[in-house]
Amino acid sequence: MSVANASQVCVGRFGGPHGVRGDVKLYSYCTRRSDIASYCPLYAQRLDRHLDIRIVNVRETCLVAKVEGVESRTAASTLASCRLYANRKAFPALADEDHYYLADLVGLLACDTSGRPVGTIESVQNFGAGDLLEMRQTDGSEIFLPFTRRHVPDVMISEGRLVVDRFEQFQ
Secondary structure (H helix, E strand, O other): OOOOEEEEEEEEEEEEEOOOOOEEEEOOOOOHHHHHHHHOEEEEOOOOOEEEEEEEEEEEOOOEEEEOOOOOHHHHHHHHHEEEEEEHHHOOOOOOOOOOOHHOOOOOOEEEEOOOEEEEEEEEEEEEOOOOEEEEEEOOEEEEOOOOOOOEEEHHHOOOOEEEEOHHHOO
């Protein structure tokens, strides 16, 4: 999950066209994939405009969506790989401070288990094998840490920091 700015969170991306009437494949990053439509209008960064979408089919690997104003396969193909962003304020409120969105981790100070600052979280990525924290270390280099309880035993959003353990093995 990447963040365009503090108020925008990437919630999905378009794939290629689906069929000949302007439908497009949609890859949602939401826990319940179809929730992506509830955040409309979505900001399409590469196109620099907001789009309204409607889910027309749920497939095993993706959603199929109709985008307002897109009526042909050619028009749908221009959307391919475009990331979609939702306004952070549109997300439901969380039950307590022990719950957070992955986007809330971006910008947190990372400290080791003794409390010494070791870096800042730049982004949260998932390349298919689980969530990874991209951390810019205090020396300016970047590393990826698995976002697991073992490697990140404590997250304190209200304090603006998290604890990383065993990160030496990734340096």
